[in-house]
Amino acid sequence: MGVQVHGGMGYVEETGAAQLLRDARIAPIYEGTNGIQALDLAGRKLQRDSGAALSALINEVHQTAEALRGEPSLAALGKALAAGADDLSAAMVSVLEQGSDPENGPDAVQAYATPFLNLAGHVLCAWQMGQAALKATKAIGDGSDEPFYTAKLCSANFAITQWLPVGRAQRAIIESGMQCLSDFDPAS
Amino acid sequence: MNYYAAPVRDLRFVLEEMLTHCSLALPGFEEASADLVEAVLEEAAKLAGDVWGPLNSIGDQQGAKRHVDGSVTTPEGFASAYQAYVEGGWNGIGVSEALGGQNLPEVVASAVQEMLHGANMALGLCPMLTAGAIEALAHHGSEALKTTYLPKLVEGTWTGTMNLTESQAGSDLSKVRTKAVPEGDHYRISGQKIYITWGEHDAAENIIHLVLARKPDAPEGNKGISLFLVPKFLVNEDGSLGERNDVTCASIEHKLGIHGSPTCTLSFGENGGAIGYLVGEEGRGLNHMFTMMNEARHKVGIQGIGVAERACQHAFAYAQERAQGRSPKSRGGNECAISDHLDVRRMLLSMRARTDALRALALYCAGQLDLPAIAKATPSANLPRRAPMY
Numbered sequence: 001m002g003v004q005v006h007g008g009m010g011y012v013e014e015t016g017a018a019q020l021l022r023d024a025r026i027a028p029i030y031e032g033t034n035g036i037q038a039l040d041l042a043g044r045k046l047q048r049d050s051g052a053a054l055s056a057l058i059n060e061v062h063q064t065a066e067a068l069r070g071e072p073s074l075a076a077l078g079k080a081l082a083a084g085a086d087d088l089s090a091a092m093v094s095v096l097e098q099g100s101d102p103e104n105g106p107d108a109v110q111a112y113a114t115p116f117l118n119l120a121g122h123v124l125c126a127w128q129m130g131q132a133a134l135k136a137t138k139a140i141g142d143g144s145d146e147p148f149y150t151a152k153l154c155s156a157n158f159a160i161t162q163w164l165p166v167g168r169a170q171r172a173i174i175e176s177g178m179q180c181l182s183d184f185d186p187a188s
Numbered sequence: 189m190n191y192y193a194a195p196v197r198d199l200r201f202v203l204e205e206m207l208t209h210c211s212l213a214l215p216g217f218e219e220a221s222a223d224l225v226e227a228v229l230e231e232a233a234k235l236a237g238d239v240w241g242p243l244n245s246i247g248d249q250q251g252a253k254r255h256v257d258g259s260v261t262t263p264e265g266f267a268s269a270y271q272a273y274v275e276g277g278w279n280g281i282g283v284s285e286a287l288g289g290q291n292l293p294e295v296v297a298s299a300v301q302e303m304l305h306g307a308n309m310a311l312g313l314c315p316m317l318t319a320g321a322i323e324a325l326a327h328h329g330s331e332a333l334k335t336t337y338l339p340k341l342v343e344g345t346w347t348g349t350m351n352l353t354e355s356q357a358g359s360d361l362s363k364v365r366t367k368a369v370p371e372g373d374h375y376r377i378s379g380q381k382i383y384i385t386w387g388e389h390d391a392a393e394n395i396i397h398l399v400l401a402r403k404p405d406a407p408e409g410n411k412g413i414s415l416f417l418v419p420k421f422l423v424n425e426d427g428s429l430g431e432r433n434d435v436t437c438a439s440i441e442h443k444l445g446i447h448g449s450p451t452c453t454l455s456f457g458e459n460g461g462a463i464g465y466l467v468g469e470e471g472r473g474l475n476h477m478f479t480m481m482n483e484a485r486h487k488v489g490i491q492g493i494g495v496a497e498r499a500c501q502h503a504f505a506y507a508q509e510r511a512q513g514r515s516p517k518s519r520g521g522n523e524c525a526i527s528d529h530l531d532v533r534r535m536l537l538s539m540r541a542r543t544d545a546l547r548a549l550a551l552y553c554a555g556q557l558d559l560p561a562i563a564k565a566t567p568s569a570n571l572p573r574r575a576p577m578y
Contacts, residue, residue, distance in 0.1 A: 001499070001535050001538060002499030002503045002539065005506060005539075015502070015506070016244075016245055017499065017503070019244070019245060019248045019445065020495050020498055020502070021445075021499075022444050022445030022446075023248075023446050024445070025445055026443075026444070026446060027491060027495075030385075030488065031488050032359075032485060036359050037485070124549055125542070125545035125546060125548075125549055128206075128549045129541065129545045129548070132201075132206060132545075132548060135201070135205045151540075155537065155540050155545075156541070158537045158541040159541040159542070159544070159545050162534075162538070162541075163541060163542070163545075
């Protein structure tokens with residue numbers, strides 16, 4: 001996106017924006033690709049304790065959502081965050097159920113791993129930004145006029161209202177099934 | 189236009205305001221007071237902004253170079269920038285005092301790593317791999333291996349690598365074919381490893397390779413894989429460097445990015461077998477390597493945040509400087525900066541929000557890594573325990 005902001009100047013090398021894109025592109029590949037890490041989460045980690053650790057974490061997300069609801073100016077963020085946490089719980093149940101099927105389980109884990117990781121990532125990022133919003137609101141309430149806190153509030157608002165919904169859509173992807181993936185023959 | 193200012197204020201917000209429950213000046217990390225942490229971040233910001241950052245684009249343009257004798261030189265300035273990092277004592281900041289480090293919590297070490305990767309990701313990879321090697325050796329190495337290798341790795345005068353991938357064994361490591369033949373108190377390692385980050389270079393005295401290999405009689409699959417330590421230069425009993433071991437850099441990759449980081453194909457044992465030492469238990473190599481891998485995976489996340497922060501800084505500066513079109517506010521007036529267009533602002537805020545969120549999440553995870561040390565120092569505390577990672 002840094003390249004996009006620069007327009008044509010981003011696509012030429014002299015601004016340095018292109019280098020950042022080229023350098024960063026290895027991160028989703030090495031030390032285990034994003035796909036491998038998604039499989040590790042949806043397959044190994046989740047199935048190992050039947051989702052106990054993730055459920056505990058989702059509870060923490062709900063606690064943050066509660067705290068946001070208790071703050072009038074942040075109540076809408078709390079509601080949105082709680083809805084995201086509910087999506088993650090529901091998706092977790094789907095992945096656990098379908099993933100433990102003796103026949104189709106391994107395929108189900110493969111099919112849902114990436115959208116599941118994506119959903120979890122969005123919800124947990126929104127959770128952290130919910131915390132950031134609480135801290136920034138407190139600092140402003142305590143009398144700070146540092147623009148830093150106002151900027152953090154904008155950032156938190158954006159993360160929860162404009163970015164989290166993109167992640168929440170992953171639940172629908174998981175619930176739409178995997179038929180098109182299993183039917184598709186790349187050789188055809 | 190190519191600059192980087194370490195985001196000290198943002199990092200302090202996460203460390204001091206969001207994570208206060210976590211690791212600063214808590215049991216096990218009493219030394220890490222807020223004042224000390226602030227000083228550490230400020231100093232790291234100088235190293236990142238003044239020394240490492242300016243080399244980022246030089247590194248990209250020059251790249252690492254391999255010579256006919258198999259030696260590799262890193263881009264201009266990289267070796268001395270790494271030297272400045274070692275002399276500043278940065279390599280051991282997150283390592284426990286018992287191992288010669290400074291025992292700062294992982295949250296602080298991670299914050300410093302973010303700055304270094306933001307300044308120069310290609311150079312940042314070198315200490316990142318060393319940190320993984322330290323972790324794996326500290327957990328699984330024998331006392332003798334730890335005594336010989338850890339102090340120099342913690343100082344950073346020697347660097348570490350992880351050697352997993354072979355051309356037929358990428359995501360599926362059960363296919364590893366590199367051989368380890370027992371010989372007295374050591375093994376003879378032979379085979380070829382690819383994609384070895386900082387596998388050969390001119391920035392440190394010695395390179396300690398951690399290598400997955402299997403004994404001739406080992407079973408097929410994961411259970412036959414063991415972990416071996418293979419130094420570039422053998423180490424004499426008095427700790428001085430001895431003969432060159434039988435490991436050479438056969439080539440370096442031409443890559444899309446991180447040109448300054450030498451990504452090597454390493455040949456082991458072309459002249460009789462490289463001397464290697466078993467790390468941990470036979471047949472538990474993958475498990476032991478995952479200690480290193482988990483460390484590296486968290487740091488890859490941190491690395492992404494470093495680069496994202498730098499991309500934000502570039503984009504914000506450019507968008508406020510570049511005048512194009514008119515916004516409703518400037519109707520009839522002059523051209524406005526593109527940052528006044530809300531569609532551009534959407535991109536800027538999208539970058540900022542993601543960077544903020546991921547920074548907070550990655551440092552939260554770092555805080556989880558600190559929990560065992562905190563729990564150890566306060567046996568009575570009822571702290572949540574992190575799940576085993578592998």
